[in-house]
Amino acid sequence: MARKEDISASVIRRLPRYYRFLGELLDRGQLRISSADLAAQMSLTASQIRQDLNCFGGFGQPGSGYNIPELHREIGHILGLDCRRRAVLIGAGNLGRAIAIHMNFPQYGMELRGIFDSDKSKTGLTVSGMKIMPVSLLEEFVRREKPETAILCIPKEGAEECAELLIRCGVMAFWNFSHCDLTAKHKGIIAENVHLGDSLMLLSYGLTNSDREF
């Protein structure tokens, strides 16, 4: 098996899609698939599939295809989904509450341990089985519970100050819905930025220019 260090960033970015797709095949009870079939179903080329998945070695056998359960498990392991990392969510507005309820965190190797909001009318309400806590308790909570990940669902204005507090308390990864640029200021942290608006703008572009691919 290849060492993880040898896997390129672009292959990594494609791993979640492989993981999802192989999971669906498993759910349907399928145990093996050829690179040609996988390629056809995922709208990729067989050669790209082979190149990508050969990074993990040992799961494809000429003539019998890929062992789906093993490949699925190995990709999950590389993505760290077999961990149980603590996370905290800041911002229990509509989006924050939806994220707390909609996402099956254990499936992604995470466990949501606390939900915070600065709006006093929200504190004490229950979301996803947890009582929303006031941000005044955030620092104490983070120092005690030591979550590695924070999910930021607050407006940009408060997000930078909040991120600084969290980083000071040892949080090193951000799932960032807050439209602030965290990695420019804070080297060494990990951020996945979700810009729903950017995605909607690209859809608008596609409609406006629908005679061409984008």
Added chain:
Amino acid sequence: MARKEDISASVIRRLPRYYRFLGELLDRGQLRISSADLAAQMSLTASQIRQDLNCFGGFGQPGSGYNIPELHREIGHILGLDCRRRAVLIGAGNLGRAIAIHMNFPQYGMELRGIFDSDKSKTGLTVSGMKIMPVSLLEEFVRREKPETAILCIPKEGAEECAELLIRCGVMAFWNFSHCDLTAKHKGIIAENVHLGDSLMLLSYGLTNSDREF
């Protein structure tokens, strides 16, 4: 000014970030910026900024920088944000309701005209000023209102059938939170897929392998 056809797909994918960033400068009352300053603030190189923005021509002047209001307006126009396209949302679960309330659709050139759900206990409830309608009325609504865009916030299982109905009725663009692959089956439609889980998996990968960039 360059024709839109000359702008590469990778430049297009960067436009929403420029648009957002220039909008923030405008909100702070700034009217001009040099490519060097813009580059520093956006963590890009001045040369990339010049290459990207020269696609639209005429907004950068040596020595005086970019005219922010004009450049912002022009990028918005290219993205089609000065339109008012009709959209319909299917799936008023936690995520669907959050999208309906959280997103400022007119800001993205869209107008949300209807919200549908198959769950009878939800129909009649009001979200974002609209009563949730039963999916049994969806076809009639789409034929009458002619939305170009559908926002899919339903589980994958029902999404493909729903998309087929919508495409048959003339919907051509999908903001797709449903984890189904629409473009493989339906050529010519436009889809922006939002996979929140993929983003969370990449964050998990980053944490698991935090000694390297990804």
